Amino acid sequence: DAGVIQSPRHEVTEMGQEVTLRCKPISGHDYLFWYRQTMMRGLELLIYFNNNVPIDDSGMPEDRFSAKMPNASFSTLKIQPSEPRDSAVYFCASRSGGANIQYFGAGTRLSVL
């Protein structure tokens, strides 16, 4: 299995631009999680889906952030408009129902100038 695949690995953009991060979970996994890692806040959960349905988005920082999961093999995290304080590493993870272990992608390093 290829594992969780995230793209792009690096994204550099200017303040005010729209940014879209992508994630392909492990085939057969029915939970998908989006995390953000910063020096100040560590690894924090933004949102997670079960069977493509958002279950808990309480970690989404503000309305500029949105996430979708149109099907079982694809999810996006969008920031519009982006701000310098959004600079962080964004991770996607997936797991199968009934298991507690989440498997992480390699992350997307976002820099907003």
Next chain:
Amino acid sequence: DQQVKQNSPSLSVQEGRISILNCDYTNSMFDYFLWYKKYPAEGPTFLISISSIKDKNEDGRFTVFLNKSAKHLSLHIVPSQPGDSAVYFCAATGPNAGGTSYGKLTFGQGTILTVHP
């Protein structure tokens, strides 16, 4: 409200010696605990876990101990190797009141382990 805390930002150990990484939690609803290892420019990878019905789980050089009364867990690595140098995250999970967030992991801030040859 930091429910999972790793109070040591870093730890330095000599190759061959024991590494002990510590983690404290405050939420008594947590009933499953995990350790992840993270290398630079990679995502966290699962290392070892323990259920609250146990107080010890061992996998090769890695052992996790859980003290429920103290709300404390630790990861022991014996013997430590230079390849173990990484950031180690403690994570916890458990059912919430409505049961809808079971499986959501809460992470500690991480401990940077450096194993010197």
